[in-house]
Amino acid sequence: MSDIQSINRLLQNELSALETYQQALDRFRKDTALGEFDFLMLTFQEHKAAACSLRGKIKQLGGTPTQDSGPWGTWAKIIMACATLLGKQAVLKVLREGELTGTEDYEKALQDHGLHPDIRVLIANSL
Template sequence: MQHIKDIEKLLKNELSATETYQQALDTLKADVGLGESEVLMPLLEEHKEALASLQALNQRLAGEPTESSGAWGAWAKIVLGGANWLGKESVLKALLEGEKSGADDYKSALEDTELLADIRALIETKLLPAQHAHIGTLELLLVA
């Protein structure tokens, strides 16, 4: 079933996002005086909520449990690890690119004409708007 594969892909993306945000927060908190961690914490929490919502849907549809962020998660860790060496701006840019990629994946899932109505509603009303809000927040942090 294609919708289960879609959910599993989105699950891996959200798992990767939670791992990446946690790593970024750990890095930014280490730099005393940087307030970005206070702004990024709610974004991490929203990714955790998205992950829980997708896990519930996946379980209901008898999809495979997703406990690894897979290749994308490994790549994100490498990119963010390199960004950590380059400073705050690079960390924020890495997060922004991840958010844009996530938004593209949600849009791609919505193109599936056989996508179940409850999955479509979750993406349209909660997950994709959150991605767009995260993109806006990160863009503001980058110009500040």
């Protein structure tokens, strides 16, 4: 797999996270304690910055950044819709599981010894 494909896959994950956090923020804006809302917003902003960094790296390498979250994003929307029906705790659990999956994907990318060193540094230091 090329570096651009690897980064685009990570970008899809970030876009999925953005969509999922946006759903949570929209749904629980009024029902969430200020600290919880602030934490959700901070995490949303971190995913937004990560997506921006990944887009920049893809463009720098001459690729075209993906514009959508792909199949994983569709799946995440379905899971989030179901969790929303069950309440805030279910949503928070879905978000936590998504974070763990995202971390695993970044760790897998770092294990790819063919990945360009600049990309490895970006992932290890920023993402």
